Amino acid sequence: MKGTLLILMFFAVTTGCSNRAVYDNVRIHQRNECANEPPSTYFECIERAHKSYEEYERERKEVLEKAESDVKLP
Numbered sequence: 001m002k003g004t005l006l007i008l009m010f011f012a013v014t015t016g017c018s019n020r021a022v023y024d025n026v027r028i029h030q031r032n033e034c035a036n037e038p039p040s041t042y043f044e045c046i047e048r049a050h051k052s053y054e055e056y057e058r059e060r061k062e063v064l065e066k067a068e069s070d071v072k073l074p
Contacts, residue, residue, distance in 0.1 A: 004029070020053050027051075 030049035037045045 023053050023056060
């Protein structure tokens with residue numbers, strides 16, 4: 001499972017895919033993994049894997065900005 005994801009990410013990076021293409025491939029993998037979930041948690045899993053790239057980028061930038069502001073420079 002994790003090995004497949006690593007191979008997928010390695011392939012995407014080495015072939016020069018954009019960040020969005022890599023993100024989309026990871027989302028597809030996450031949705032496919034949801035098929036292994038029990039029916040009671042399947043829809044929650046799909047919902048977690050349904051975040052748009054734009055939403056992901058916004059949250060990522062917020063986290064990076066917060067981390068930068070938390071770092072104290074001499």
